[in-house]
Amino acid sequence: MASRLGELVGALAERLEVALEGDPEMLIEAVAPLDSAGPHHLSFLKSARHRRAAAASAAGALIVPQDADAEALGGKDRPLLRTPEPAVALAFALELLHPAPRYVPGIDARAAVAEGTNIAPSAHVGALAVVGAGSSVGARSAVLPTAVIGAGCILGEGVVVHPHAVLYDGVRLGDGVIVHAGAVVGADGFGYATDRRGQHHKIPQVGSVVVEDGVEIGALSAVDRGAFEATRIGAGTKVDNLVQVGHNVDVGRHCLLCGQAGVAGSSRLGDGVVLAGQAGVVDHVEIGDRTLVGAASAVLGSHPQGGQRLSGYPARNHAEWRREVVSVSQLTALKRRLKAAERALEALSPHQDSSSSASLSDTEDGSK
Amino acid sequence: MASRLGELVGALAERLEVALEGDPEMLIEAVAPLDSAGPHHLSFLKSARHRRAAAASAAGALIVPQDADAEALGGKDRPLLRTPEPAVALAFALELLHPAPRYVPGIDARAAVAEGTNIAPSAHVGALAVVGAGSSVGARSAVLPTAVIGAGCILGEGVVVHPHAVLYDGVRLGDGVIVHAGAVVGADGFGYATDRRGQHHKIPQVGSVVVEDGVEIGALSAVDRGAFEATRIGAGTKVDNLVQVGHNVDVGRHCLLCGQAGVAGSSRLGDGVVLAGQAGVVDHVEIGDRTLVGAASAVLGSHPQGGQRLSGYPARNHAEWRREVVSVSQLTALKRRLKAAERALEALSPHQDSSSSASLSDTEDGSK
C-alpha cells in the first residue's frame, strides 16, 4: 500500500508545513516505524522516550518533536522534520505517501440503483451495491461493492461507504464521512410501549440520523434512527468498531467512541468526549464537554460539568475510584484490624457480654 | 415518513379504542412530540410531569393518561384521547399515521433464489437477496435487498428481513418477526473440545434456531444455533442491536434484551426478563421471570426466583448493591476512623506492644 514514486524530503516538509533540518534532496518512498524503517523511509519519534530506538533506526529521515535533541538521535546527517505536533505530521505524511485507493467514477452495471437517484458523475457505485429511490451521492464519494444505501438518503462529497454497510432510509452523511464495513446507520430505535399484560408494542421510529462532516464510523457499529427527530453524530467525531448509539442520542463534535462502547437512548455527549473501549452510558443522561470515560466503565447518571475523568461501576471521579480500588484491596487487613480492636476493647471492658459480639463477627465474616 | 392523508380524530380514537373528549372532526396528519407538534399533529403526554410542555404545545390533539386534568393542559377546546395506557395508544397511532413501507409482491430478477423454494405470491424478495434451497417465505413477508436466507429456512407470515441480515441453514422465524440489518441468526455456537495439548477441536453445531412470533432482532445481533437442539427466542421478545445470544440459550416470552447485552451458552431466561444495555449473563444459569438486570451488570450465577432487580459485578440484589457502592465510597473515612480507634486503644492500654500494631497498619495502608 505504499506509493510508487515517493517524494523528496524537502518538498514533503513544505507540504507538511514543518521545519526541515538536513538534506532536502533525500528521496522518501514510504513511512515506517523506527524498527523496520530503511534508508528511504520516513519514520517518527512521538516522544523522547523512543530516543534510543530512533538512534538505532536505519530510517532515512525522522519526524521529531519540537525540542528533540539531534545529537541524541544518532547524529546530524539524517534529515529531521521538526514540529510541535509530530503525530499530526505523521498522519499527513502517511496520507501523502500512502494515498487511499481512488475509486473509478461511474456506476457498476451490477449495482442495483433505483430510479430517481442523484449520483454525482465523479462518484463511484460499486458492483452489487444498492442505492434506493431519491437518494443522492455527492462528488467523489464511493459506495463500495455490496454497500446498501436506502431511499431518500443524502451523502455529501468525498464520502466512502464500505462493503456491507447499510444506511436505512432517510439518513444524511456530511462531507468526508467514512462508514466502515458492516456498520448500520438508521435502524429502528429500541422503542416499545409495554401494555398491562407485559406485551411490548413497537413504537414506529419515524426520526432519522444526521452524521456530520468528517465523521468516521467503524466496522459493525450501529447508530439508530431517532424516535421522532434525528440522532446526531457531531462533526469530526470518530466511532470505532462494534459501538452502539441509541435513538435520539446527540454526540458532540470531535468525540472518540472506542471499540464496543455504547450510548443508550436520548443521552447527550458534549464536544470532545472520549469513551474508552467497552464504556457505556445509560439513557437520558448528559455528559459534559471533554469528559473522559475509562475502559469498561459504566456511566449511570449525568455528569454535565465536563473536563472530568470518570472510571468504574458506576463511573465516578477517576482519583476517587482509584482510592476505592485500593481501599477494597485492603479490606481483609481492615477486618483483621477491626477484630483486633474489638478484642482489645473486650479485654478492657471485662464486664461486657462478650458472647454476642463474638457471634456477630463470626456470623458475618464469611470469608474464613 | 408521514402518511399522505391523515385521519379524523374521532375515527382515530375509535381505532385506538380510547375515549375522545372534544371535536371528532379535527384532521390529524401525523404524530409529533409536544415541542414540535403543529395544529394538525397528534401529540402525547406520557405522564403528568410533561403537563406544562403540553399546555404550551401547538399540537392539535393529545393522547393523555386516564386521570389527566384537562384544565392543566391548556383548555378544553383541544381534543383529548384519554387512556390508561398512553404509550400503547401512541404506538398504535404511529402505526396508523406513519405506516411502514409496503413491499411490492414478487421476486426481483436480480435476487439469487435457489430451486425448490416456496415463496408466497404476496411475499417480496428484493434485489441481490439470496434464498437457499428448500426455504419457504410466508405471505406478506419481505426479504429485503442483499438479505441472505440459507437453505431449509422457514419464514412465517408478515416477516421482514432487512439488508445484510443472514439466516444460516434451517432457521425458523415465526409470524411478524423483524430481523434488522446485519443481524446473524444461526451461526455455529462456540463449541470446542480441547485436547490434552490445549488444541481446540470444533464440535459441529447441528442444532437450529427457533425465533417465535412477534420477535424483533436488532441490527448486528447474533443468535447462535444450538449444539444439538434449538436455541429459542420466545414470542414477543425484543432484542436490541449488537446483542449476543449463545448456543442452546432459551429466552422466554416478552423479554427485552437491550443493546450490547449478552447471554452465554445454555442459559435460560424466563418470561418478561429485561437485560439493560451491556448486561451479561454467563453460561448454564437460570434467570427467573420478570428479572431486571441493570446496565452493564454481570450475572455470574443462577437467579431463578424471578421478579428481582439485579445490579453490579457480580450482579446481586439492587438495593444491596447500592448500599455497597455507598459503603465503598466511605472506605477512606472508615479507615481513618479505624485508625483513630486504634490510637485511642493504644492510649488506653500503654502496656501493649504498640509497634506491631503500628507496623501492620502502616504496611497495609497503601493509599497514603
Added chain:
Amino acid sequence: MASRLGELVGALAERLEVALEGDPEMLIEAVAPLDSAGPHHLSFLKSARHRRAAAASAAGALIVPQDADAEALGGKDRPLLRTPEPAVALAFALELLHPAPRYVPGIDARAAVAEGTNIAPSAHVGALAVVGAGSSVGARSAVLPTAVIGAGCILGEGVVVHPHAVLYDGVRLGDGVIVHAGAVVGADGFGYATDRRGQHHKIPQVGSVVVEDGVEIGALSAVDRGAFEATRIGAGTKVDNLVQVGHNVDVGRHCLLCGQAGVAGSSRLGDGVVLAGQAGVVDHVEIGDRTLVGAASAVLGSHPQGGQRLSGYPARNHAEWRREVVSVSQLTALKRRLKAAERALEALSPHQDSSSSASLSDTEDGSK
C-alpha cells in the same frame, strides 16, 4: 443435518482411535444428547456426573471416559467407546456423522470476480460474492454468497468465508480458517492524531492482518488491520461472535476469545489465553500464556506471568477478587461493628470530646 447412511460402531471406533467394548456391527446414524438419543444414535458421557442420564438413555452406543463403570451405565449390551478425551471423540464423531456441506467447485456466474485473481479449480465462489483484484483462493476453499474478499488477499486451503463477511485489502487467511457471517477482517485501526484544537486526523492504517491456520472467527467480529505491521491471530485460536480485536494486536495460538470480548490496540496475548464473554483488555498490555480472564472482567494492566485466573474490575487474581466481593458485602456489618467499637471507646474515655467523633460518623454514613 444428519448423514444419510451412518457407520458401523466398530468402524467408527477405529476412525476415532478409541477402544470399543461391545458389538462392532451396530449401525450408528447420528450423534444425539443422552435424553433425545434413540437406538441408532451415538451419545456421550462427558463426566461421571451424567451417569444416571446415561443409564436411562435409549442411545445405541456411548462415548465414555476412560474410567467409566460399565455397570453404572445400564448394562453391558450397549457398545461403549472408551477414551481419555470424550469431548474430542465427540467432536470427531460429529464431523464424521454430520459432515459439513460440500460446496460445488467453481465460480457462480453472479459473483463479481475481478481480473487477475487466482482461484483454485476446487474452490467455490458463490452467487453475489465479490473477489478483488490480485486475490488468491486456495484449494477446496469456499467464498459463500455475498461474502466480500478485497484486493490482494490470500486465502489458504479449506477456508470458508460465510455470507456478508468482509475481508479488506491485503488480508491473509491460513489453511482451514473459518470466517462467519458478517465478520470484518482488516478494517482500519482506530488511529488518529489529535491536534492542539482537539481535532482528530486520521492516521492511515497501512498494516495488514494475518490469520493463521485453523482459526475460526465468529459472526460479526472485527479484527482491525495494523497501523504499520500486521495484526495477528495465532494458529488454532477461536474467536466467538461480536469480538473486537484492535490494530497491532498479537493474539497467540490456541486462545479462546468468547462473545463480545475485546482487545484494544497493540496488546499481546500469549498462547492458550481465554477471555470469557464480555471480557476486555486495554491497549498496550501483555497477557501471559494460559491466562484465564473471567466474564465481563476488565484487564487494565499487563499480566505477563501467565497461568493466572483474573477477575473483576480492574481484573486481578481471581481468589483475591472473590475475597474482596465477600468483604464488600460485609461492609454494612463492618461499619456497625466500627461504630460499636467507637462507642465503647467513648464510654471508656469520658474525658474525650465525643461530639466531633459522633458528627464525623454521622456525616459520612450516608447509607442510613
